[in-house]
Amino acid sequence: MPSPTLRGRPARLATVALCLLLGGCGSLRYYAHVAHGQASLLMHRRPIAKVLQDPATDPTLARRLRLAAQARRFASAALALPDNRSYTSYVDLHRPYVAWNVFATPPYSVEALPQCFPIAGCVAYRGYFDQSRARVRAAELKAQGEDVWIGPVPAYSTLGWFADPIVSSMLRWDDDDVAGTIFHELAHQRLYVKGDTAFNESFASFVEQEGLRQWRKARGLPPPGSRDQAMEHGFTALVLDLRERLRRLYASRDDPAKLARGKQAQVDAFRRRYAQWRDSRWSGDRRYDAWVEAPINNAKLLPFGLYDRWTGAFAVLFEQAERQWGAFYAAVGTLAEKPEAERTRELEHLAAAKNHAP
Structure with missing residues (x-):
């Protein structure tokens, strides 16, 4: 969610496979938009080898793409992930993200309003290649009284239906995150269970984590640092605790005015718990402050826990x-x-x- 951003795993909570590309939907206009967006990516792909041979390529970009290409080869040779053309090309998006996912819940529920597609099954969001279209959809849902959150998507996968490129938004991350994302998305291509997001994302996250350990070892580097991972897990636990508290509140079925007050009280209490956790455990590290200080509703909590439940x-x-x-x-x-x-x-x-x- 760069700028403001969360680093590491929380930054990719919205980096769910854009699998709605793989099925129909209720709106022909929406389908046309998604088809156009995917076609644009395919048209603008450049093989990484050609990008590296181009004398106009920025040296920093060349270094990072060279390392990404090495990670891509490692994925198939060492991790038994699909050996295909995915992540062997590059697209400069000329925009900050490849897509935007719209999450929505009822105002007094922590359950997503699901979006269902023939091949991908039901997921907790609908994705758009155009931010303005995502905002229009979010406004429509908000006008209906739903809680809504738009999650930027730096990386995506079509589960092997197309040769997915590395996109410029992925390079916002450090080298480990880029390599890990390649492992993660190729794991989706290796195995995907229709309609079971927690299973799919936990499986891909395990492959990413173990793959990254092996990738670093193969390059003579130490294992990934534990501090960032521990902090990410701690923050996710705080958010999941808030979601569970809200779930119990909504189960009371009180009148809407009382639920609204209780909802705000829970969010306020979460912010206090977060500040105490941050200052007592992490020496005031403020990497999550922007997320916490921005408005919080049920929809914003949805992506948490999908990646590491199993x-x-x-x-x-x-x-x-x-x-x-x-x-x-x-x-x-x-x-x-x-x-x-x-x-x-x-x-x-x-x-x-x-x-x-x-």
Whole structure:
């Protein structure tokens, strides 16, 4: 969510696969917009090799694309991720983000108003390549009384339907984040369960995290720093706690005026808890201040928790597969084929094993 931005994982809470490209929708105008946006990306792709050969290419851009190309090759050779043309080309967007996702909830609910598509299933947002269209949609929902939040999207995936490029907005991040994003999005291409966002994002996040550790080791670098990750996890826990408190408040079914007061009181209390956590645990590090100080509603809380709900479970599954990617993907594929309730029970069991590990 750059400028103001959150670094690391929270910065990519809206970096969900733009999978609405893969199905129809209720509005032909919307479908035409998405088709035009995707076509524009495909038309403006340049193979990274040609960008690197161009004498007009900025040296900093060249260095970063060269490293991204190395990470792309590592993804297939070492992580058994799809070996295709995705992330072997580059697009300069000439805009800050590749897309914008519109999230919405009822005013007194923390459940998303879902958007459902034939191939991708139901997701918690609708994506737009044009920010003005996202704002129009958000205004329409707000006029209907819904809570709305627009999440910028620096990176995206079509789940392998097209050869997705590296886009300039991805280069806002540091080198590890760019490499990790390539691993993450290719994991979506490797396996995707229709309609189960938490499963899909947790799986891809585990592949990203483990892949990044292996990528750094292969380059003679130490593991990724633990401070940023610990702070991200702590902040996410605070936000999820707020969401749970609001869930309990709304379950009371009080009259709207009382719910509105309670909602604001919970947000105010969250800001106080955040300030105490920031100052007592992180020496006043203010990287999340802009997010916290901006208006907070139910929709803004939706993306949190999607990426890491089951990462611990997938870590256990990886160990059970003796840290072999092929065996791991096979085990995840078997899990993905089970009915959702059974799949969730197995994930809960694996997560519990992770939590109780010495």
